[in-house]
Amino acid sequence: MTIVGAFERMLGLRGGDEGELANAFTILLVPNESLKPRDCARVGGSSRQPRYERYASVREVWIRDFFRLRADHAHGKIAPRYTSLWSLREHLLFSAFSFR
Numbered sequence: 529m530t531i532v533g534a535f536e537r538m539l540g541l542r543g544g545d546e547g548e549l550a551n552a553f554t555i556l557l558v559p560n561e562s563l564k565p566r567d568c569a570r571v572g573g574s575s576r577q578p579r580y581e582r583y584a585s586v587r588e589v590w591i592r593d594f595f596r597l598r599a600d601h602a603h604g605k606i607a608p609r610y611t612s613l614w615s616l617r618e619h620l621l622f623s624a625f626s627f628r
Contacts (some may be wrong), residue, residue, distance in 0.1 A: 530598055535541065546596070547593055554591070566581050568586045571586065589613070593619075597612040
């Protein structure tokens, strides 16, 4: 089971739906302060910035980014074609904090 799969299972989702996961994740994980994508240097420095600005928060951008990165690995690609905003190590670190 992947970490994305573990999030889906924890949230009671059937799995495989990025929007469903993003919605449930952002409802479950509510920080004291939320950062808009346009205010995040990582998102602002991306060539895909316009796509990410439609999302409500950086945590939504993060879970969607992780879902997309995981898809390449889960389908047998050693080197993913998707260029993630965060490194795999950064995704794993934040995932660990999320499950705490």
